[in-house]
Amino acid sequence: MDSNLPCLLLFVLVGWVESSSDNVTRHFDYCVLGAGPSGLQMGHFLSKARRDYIILERNAGPGSFFHKYPRHRKLISINKIHTGRQNPEFNLRHDWNSLLSDRRDLLFKRVSSEFYPPADAYPLYLSLFEKELGLRVRYGVDIGRIRATQSATGRSYVLTDQHASDYKCSVLLVATGLWVPQQVEFVGSELVEGYESISTDPDDYRDQAVLILGKGNSAFETAQSIMGRASRVHMLSSSPVRLAWQTHYVGDLRAVNNELLDTYQLKSLDGLVEAQLEKMVIVQRQEEGRRRSGGKKTEKKKKKKKRHLYLTLNKYIQNQEERNRSDATAEELPAYHIDNFSMRKPYDRVIRCLGFRFNFSVFDSSACPPNSDNAKGRLPGVTAWYEGKSTPGLFVLGTAAHSRDHRQSAGGFIHGFRYTARAVHRVLEQRYHGSPWSSTKLLTTQLQAWILKRAGEASGPYQMFEVLGDVILLRGSQCEYVEEFPVQALPQFSALSGHEVSSQGLIVLVMQYGKKKIDYLGRNRAETDWTKAWKSNFLHPVLYYYDKLPTEEEMKLRPSGWPLPRPKALHHMVEDFLAEWDSPISHIQPLRRFLEHCVQTDLRAFYAESCFRWTLTHREPPLFCQQGYLKQQGVVHDSQLWQHAHDAGLMPTEQDAGTSGADPAFPSYLAHTGASVSSGLKLDL
Numbered sequence: 001m002d003s004n005l006p007c008l009l010l011f012v013l014v015g016w017v018e019s020s021s022d023n024v025t026r027h028f029d030y031c032v033l034g035a036g037p038s039g040l041q042m043g044h045f046l047s048k049a050r051r052d053y054i055i056l057e058r059n060a061g062p063g064s065f066f067h068k069y070p071r072h073r074k075l076i077s078i079n080k081i082h083t084g085r086q087n088p089e090f091n092l093r094h095d096w097n098s099l100l101s102d103r104r105d106l107l108f109k110r111v112s113s114e115f116y117p118p119a120d121a122y123p124l125y126l127s128l129f130e131k132e133l134g135l136r137v138r139y140g141v142d143i144g145r146i147r148a149t150q151s152a153t154g155r156s157y158v159l160t161d162q163h164a165s166d167y168k169c170s171v172l173l174v175a176t177g178l179w180v181p182q183q184v185e186f187v188g189s190e191l192v193e194g195y196e197s198i199s200t201d202p203d204d205y206r207d208q209a210v211l212i213l214g215k216g217n218s219a220f221e222t223a224q225s226i227m228g229r230a231s232r233v234h235m236l237s238s239s240p241v242r243l244a245w246q247t248h249y250v251g252d253l254r255a256v257n258n259e260l261l262d263t264y265q266l267k268s269l270d271g272l273v274e275a276q277l278e279k280m281v282i283v284q285r286q287e288e289g290r291r292r293s294g295g296k297k298t299e300k301k302k303k304k305k306k307r308h309l310y311l312t313l314n315k316y317i318q319n320q321e322e323r324n325r326s327d328a329t330a331e332e333l334p335a336y337h338i339d340n341f342s343m344r345k346p347y348d349r350v351i352r353c354l355g356f357r358f359n360f361s362v363f364d365s366s367a368c369p370p371n372s373d374n375a376k377g378r379l380p381g382v383t384a385w386y387e388g389k390s391t392p393g394l395f396v397l398g399t400a401a402h403s404r405d406h407r408q409s410a411g412g413f414i415h416g417f418r419y420t421a422r423a424v425h426r427v428l429e430q431r432y433h434g435s436p437w438s439s440t441k442l443l444t445t446q447l448q449a450w451i452l453k454r455a456g457e458a459s460g461p462y463q464m465f466e467v468l469g470d471v472i473l474l475r476g477s478q479c480e481y482v483e484e485f486p487v488q489a490l491p492q493f494s495a496l497s498g499h500e501v502s503s504q505g506l507i508v509l510v511m512q513y514g515k516k517k518i519d520y521l522g523r524n525r526a527e528t529d530w531t532k533a534w535k536s537n538f539l540h541p542v543l544y545y546y547d548k549l550p551t552e553e554e555m556k557l558r559p560s561g562w563p564l565p566r567p568k569a570l571h572h573m574v575e576d577f578l579a580e581w582d583s584p585i586s587h588i589q590p591l592r593r594f595l596e597h598c599v600q601t602d603l604r605a606f607y608a609e610s611c612f613r614w615t616l617t618h619r620e621p622p623l624f625c626q627q628g629y630l631k632q633q634g635v636v637h638d639s640q641l642w643q644h645a646h647d648a649g650l651m652p653t654e655q656d657a658g659t660s661g662a663d664p665a666f667p668s669y670l671a672h673t674g675a676s677v678s679s680g681l682k683l684d685l
Contacts, residue, residue, distance in 0.1 A: 026166070026168070029171065032055040034055075034175035036126070037063065038397040042175060044099070044129075046425070055135060056141040056143060057138070058143065060140060063122050066119050067123060074118060075097070075118070076217060079113070087457055089459055093459045093463065096415035097414055112125075141162075155170075155393050177399045181194055181355075181357075182378060187317065188281050188283055193350065195353040198222070202225055208349060209234075210230045210233050210350075211236060212350075214235070214237050214354045214355070216353065216355055219235055220257040227260055235271070236273045236343070238277060241253055250410055280313060285327060308348070311334075312334050316332045356378075369382065369388030369389060370388075370389055374407075382396050384489035385423070386404065395424050397417065397424060409464050410463050423486055427496050430497060437498055442479050443627050444599055444601070444603070445605075445624045452582060455573065461510060465510065468485065469484075469510035470509040471485045471490075473501060474507065490564065491555055493549055505545060511539055512542045514537035526575060528574065528586075529574070530586040534570075540572060542573070571590070571594035603622075608629055615629070
């Protein structure tokens, strides 16, 4: 018997066991699909809550999208390191790349200090984030099929990878981003190059005429790279250019990419044209050119075929089914009919830069979310709390969830979806683990200072303006402050947050831009008069007061452009050039009067002497005096004097005062008395 045979049998047996184990279904409470920024962000929240989860990534490392895109390797997300402030929450307003964590040092500035960083820096940052937080990521798992199953225990999702191994989870969190190139089918589209595969060497475009389809950042990024080499660059899409500094939408054309606007307006060969891509045709015509084949004077001239691409319209193409579409006669070109046709000259190359779409192909019919109603159906349709419509238990994170605020806010970008991911996690904690949305309990006399603090430093509502807002639950002498709730889900607030709304109502704080179209560089672009705060054009806080939760019907019928239905009372805090809403006359006093209207009580701060006079002359002193002065805060600690005042009826009981000043549920860093509570002085905590 061969002595190597037992070893061979053992080797085969071990291999069989390992291959069999690959087909075992692995069970998790949460599966996160994708290890990009949104997937790792959710991984942090799940890890912090000690949940059973796994992150599945098809590539060998995190953030693989950034290894290829943007093609010309410069990010347009702001990396502003120096703000003059030490407040980490405030600094996140101007750091568009860092993810949220409890580590103050785990920020993007560790890998790059450039204002517009190189794209290669982002996978490096994500690797640091994953390793230093110890996130559970499994690389090399390429999920090819996702299906839903129903059992006695409820609905589950089964993910099958390239090795036919299954991963089963109760909740599926899809964080795959957008990476499938968006294409438009038209006659001749096979002659068009894609943004995903073009050369990024400008010398490859030397003295060439180039037509770019699209007018977004990828199109202008490409144009800016080649305009110094190309003979002319034309850009075509169905809509005109949208400038981010005019629309306030970060996905529109950014100034860092818009140099071609200069060469167009100053008439230096480049240009922009509007036309519907579906109606155009790209045709190829072979034209003869000449080249010299040697260095001698008596060299022989040889003919060479040079490809020219012409743009025409499908209405000029005759008998398309009966002839070769790649060739066209002169009569089929627009210049034959309109001699001043803008794009009558031929092009050497046509490049498609139309963005990306969500990959729906991995979902079967039982698990596939529907296409969104907006964004040309490129995104999955999700609810206001980012759960797939018709797919309970499947949530969409990151750029793919941008259909909720497409062309409105920053939900399609890192500095926006890091907050929506946190909102989704809070929904999951309430729904599956009975943990209510985190909140802060305040005395009503503290509310004004807390609102001013949030307006001055909070990064979530600032970045996700008109989408995430702070909800203030009024409860008499107390209130409860719930941060960063998706305002479009307000009708479902109690079910999603675990907090009930009392008969006293609620206030919602959101950040908004003005809705009026103005000259954003004109002389009258800003409003400084606090009596006309509702005319503010730039980002500013707006407070909505409701005596009860708005209904789903009211949310659907809200005025056009409004994030919320019409409230019982509305207050705009006038826009501020410094984005610091701490001015006593323009900001603080109008806010106090609005809050007093909502809570129906005096919210002014008083010195001890004034509280003493109020107590002697009024049946019910102001709330500030009830919660401060009459709680022995301001009264000399003399037990006999205190007992005398109590026997005389000057000291209300606990029931009269509403709450004890020693209640540990209230923040210790907001004093129950003192001018700082209601004066609105900036608290840089």
